Amino acid sequence: MHEVTRIVDQLKRAYDGDAWHGPSVRGVLEEVDAQMASARPHPAAHTICELVLHMTSWTREVARRLRDDIARDPEQGDWPVAPAIDEAGWKRLIGALDVANAELVEAVASMDEDRLMNAIGDERDRALGSGVSRYVSLHGLVQHHAYHAGQIALLKKALASHR
Numbered sequence: 001m002h003e004v005t006r007i008v009d010q011l012k013r014a015y016d017g018d019a020w021h022g023p024s025v026r027g028v029l030e031e032v033d034a035q036m037a038s039a040r041p042h043p044a045a046h047t048i049c050e051l052v053l054h055m056t057s058w059t060r061e062v063a064r065r066l067r068d069d070i071a072r073d074p075e076q077g078d079w080p081v082a083p084a085i086d087e088a089g090w091k092r093l094i095g096a097l098d099v100a101n102a103e104l105v106e107a108v109a110s111m112d113e114d115r116l117m118n119a120i121g122d123e124r125d126r127a128l129g130s131g132v133s134r135y136v137s138l139h140g141l142v143q144h145h146a147y148h149a150g151q152i153a154l155l156k157k158a159l160a161s162h163r
Contacts, residue, residue: 004111007108007139011108014145021149022153025097028153032090034086036048038085045151050079054079054148055144063103065134069118071125071129118133
């Protein structure tokens with residue numbers, strides 16, 4: 001199996017597949033409605049909606065980096081401000097995350113494997129995620145999805161205990 005194929009598999013597993021770590025991003029978002037997505041059970045925690053916007057923003061940014069080889073902050077920002085949402089708005093936000101992930105998977109699947117070790121950005125900037133290879137960036141996004149899926153799972157548990 002080629003490395004690009006393995007990375008595509010990991011991206012799909014983390015997002016909507018059979019993730020080893022627990023529920024995938026889409027799995028953990030099942031049964032989340034607009035009210036739950038907007039609730040803030042702890043004042044210092046992000047809402048589920050904010051996490052979804054953040055994941056969408058960074059998924060789009062990683063796909064852009066693969067095209068342009070330039071590391072920048074995400075166009076929508078690191079933590080986009082969550083709008084007031086109803087059920088239709090919540091479905092649109094989830095749809096945008098779905099599209100961002102599908103576009104990323106498509107970009108990776110069509111990528112020349114010889115470019116996997118090429119760095120994106122010149123200098124290492126941990127906060128920006130620059131100065132690392134495409135390989136590291138893509139595995140980092142898989143880890144990013146797993147981390148935030150865990151946060152969403154904890155928020156769902158906290159919110160369920162308040163109902």
